[in-house]
Amino acid sequence: MRVAPSDEAREVARAAAQWLALMESGEAGADDHAQLQVWRNSDSRHEHAWQKIQRLRERFSALPSALAMATLDRPDAARRAALKRALGIAALVPAAWLLSRQVPLDVWRADxxxxxxxxxxxxxxxxxxxxxxxxxxxxxxxxxxxxxxxxxxxxxxxxxxxxxxxxxxxxxxxxxxxxxxxxxxxxxxxxxxxxxxxxxxxxxxxxxxxxxxxxxxxxxxxxxxxxxFDASMPSWRDGVLMAQNQPLGDFLRELSRYHPGVLRWDPELEALRITGSFRLDNTDQVLSLLAASLPIDVQQRTRFWVSLVPRKLSQSKKTV
Missing domain, CATH: 2.60.120.1440 (Jelly Rolls)
Incomplete structure (x- = not known):
């Protein structure tokens, strides 16, 4: 019987798939490649997941070279575009496949x-x-x-x-x-x-x-x-996330449950303290409020790829 993976294993697999999607998007810069390397080096499980998804990518994206060259050599732009789309889809197949493996079928089949x-x-x-x-x-x-x-x-x-x-x-x-x-x-x-x-x-x-x-x-x-516990306090049932002198790292881990995509933060931010009541229907607004009240900067490539860094680091990079 297959053992269902832990929440942590699912998060690692999801992160690996998101890194792959970014690398294959054509928009990844030198900083992105450097951050990926940091992520891979930070934990052996990260490297294992990355190597696994790379092997899957090779398996799904491999096409007969004769077919690929014949299609690309033709002057028909529509055919070249179709092959490029096929190659793009093939590159993303392992990411989707790995995510589906990490989320048990009983979740998808639930009422x-x-x-x-x-x-x-x-x-x-x-x-x-x-x-x-x-x-x-x-x-x-x-x-x-x-x-x-x-x-x-x-x-x-x-x-x-x-x-x-x-x-x-x-x-x-x-x-x-x-x-x-x-x-x-x-x-x-x-x-x-x-x-x-x-x-x-x-x-x-x-x-x-x-x-x-x-x-x-x-x-x-x-x-x-x-x-x-205080049963009268607002909670997720009211669409609210409460914090009372809570370590920022703990708050962000809870907030990340509601944020679509990747939410990362510098380890230096873990010990900061946060107090307040935050609406859960707009996590981007919550991040903006954090940046307004704490010494952090929000680096947002897209709504689905957000990093929080100490403000001093962000400013020093701007001056280089």
Whole structure:
């Protein structure tokens, strides 16, 4: 049985595919090639992913030389253009193939799913309301009275006396007359009760009741310690990302879940602190607000390729 790759492995594969797309775009400059080399050298997993995608590129882009030369030698501009388009598509095939390998099929086949930056709210036939956060997937089986969180994060509001079960890899959550948020991470699952109370049935360890304003992490080994949180604070359910004296690196890692494309930042920025409330429907605006309040510059090649650097570094480069 094939083991599903971790979130980290998916991110590395996605980054490798995006680097390939940039290199093949014809717009990559010397700085881009240098940054790619830095990325490859920074982690052995990066280099492994890059070599893998290069091998796939060679496999898919190889065309019989006689066919290629015969077509290119013809004076028909339309035929030359068609071959160039074919070569371009062939170069991008391994990137798409590698990404599809890194995203499990059950995500694509899920009953409900969202893309990066997308939120979705739906009312189920039983009157319950389900909301999906960015890059999430859920299967719904109302006949069996259950939902299965396949990926990402969801909120479920079950009114009245009806009950629904949320299945996660680490157990089951029974929700009745309550509102709950569930986030599936790489090695655990965070469960937060917004209102009411829910029953948790971990796959290992005793059952327990979780009340409003409490949260817990479910793991393969069982349930962790119960922690408190402010259920009245705005959250992703309201389209808001909150930060209270939070390290900028942690904030950016969370923001990157909502940002389409590549979002990178200089390690020097990790320790900066950020406080505020930010709308999630426009991550470009969030980055602009960060640049206005912190000593950072936003380098934006396209909306899908953004880098944050310390302002002093950016200014020194401009003076060279």
């Amino acid at each position: 409900l799913h969202t893309s990066t930056g997308e939120h979705k709210r739906l009312r189920l036939a039983d009157g319950s309301s389900v909301q999906l956060n960015t890059d999430s997937a859920v299967n719904v089986d109302l006949a069996a009275g259950q939902l299965t969180l396949v990926r990402g994060e969801m909120a479920l509001d079950v009114p009245g006396d009806s009950a629904l079960i949320i299945n996660v890899p680490y157990g089951r959550i029974i929700v009745s007359h309550s509102e709950i948020c569930v986030r599936l991470n790489e090695r655990d699952c965070n469960v937060s009760v917004v209102s009411g109370s829910v029953q948790l049935q971990p796959s290992s360890g005793p059952e327990l009741i979780l009340d409003q304003g409490q949260q817990i992490r479910l793991q393969a080994s069982g349930a962790g310690a119960v922690r408190a």
